Amino acid sequence: MFVDRVLSGMRPTGNLHLGHYHGVLKNWLALQQKYECLFFVADWHALTTHYDSPEIIEQHSWNMVVDWLAAGVDPAQATLFIQSKVPAHAELYLLLSMITPLGWLERVPTYKDQQEKLVAKDLSTYGFLGYPLLQSADILVYRANLVPVGEDQAPHLEFTREVSRRFNHIFGKEPDFENKVTQAIKRMGSKKGKLYGELRNRYQEQGDENALSEARLLLKGQQNLSMDDRERLSGYLEGRSKVILPEPQTLLTKASKMPGLDGQKMSKSYGNTIGLREDVDSIARKIRTMPTDPARVRRNDPGNPEKCPVWQFHQLYSSEDARKWVWQGCTTAGIGCLECKQPIIQSIREEQAPILERAKMYQEDPAQVKKIVAEGCEKANQLAEETMRDVRAALGIGYP
Structure with a gap:
């Protein structure tokens, strides 16, 4: 079983404006009160479209973190980190690319749309084609099950779910799985083990989503089960083997109500913004x-x-x-x-x-900002490494 974990990031491509505050940051402030949240500076993503001006990225990254903190993002409640300081993003991106069909990437709606809009840039690159898969790696490496997105980004999350399902189908076949599941159910005790079986049957035979939710809550409360056992039983609920990379769910956010100075949506590309600071x-x-x-x-x-x-x-x-x-x-x-x-x-x-x-x-205290990010990167690396150990083992490259 996996904890409720939110992941969201922003690309450091310029100063934040009030559209970012009303469209993203205010939502983050609410989410950090309810969930375990990880918010990251997507500097590798910035390179997919700004590879010809890398000198802007580092300073924009630090400015953006200051903007987040100024807006009220609390490092005591949320983990703030920089994508490129967690190498597991790139490792999982590479490993997922081994099983991701090329056609899946080419059909992502924003791929051709962005190429048409950003005609001044050469976006016929492998990095730009693959950026939805890098987004998937960003999410899956933390087993984040909740991702706040607007309607225009929903296809990216569906793509991530497809990648997750494909990975689990190919690599989630654990040797002696059925016997390990039987032993895990016994460890739950006769009463709770029986209830788990009844809920699983209701879900698989009748499609009862409430039964699935109840069973997940039941597993979440089983302190006598190991993490591996909980993951096995979670996958068994849905008729699958061990769930290595859980499918994230959409936290659909309302479209920003922040207009630009000309009445269009506030956007740097329209030159109609009011800076956050x-x-x-x-x-x-x-x-x-x-x-x-x-x-x-x-x-x-x-x-x-x-x-x-x-x-x-x-x-x-x-x-x-x-x-x-x-x-x-x-x-x-x-x-x-x-x-x-x-x-x-x-x-x-x-x-x-x-x-x-x-x-x-x-x-006035840049050292404090760097300390917050360093601590966030350390925690993010620890969480990502937990996932990568399971991923490497599933792919047969978990060398001792």
């Missing part, structure tokens, strides 16, 4: 020069908030009473566009204040 005067200038409803040419022209990018900011930042004030003032020309924008400027400043304060603390 951007200077307050710069933010004020950006908001004040935001485009508004083109119908409001003059101060006394009424407008339509639904045609104004600023209204999207009010939907995220303003109270219901404030939104009513904006709607009434805009549609009747009772307020001007600069008046409408001022509460947004104030709200962003208030949101930023604790972030900037924490960021300043970590910027």
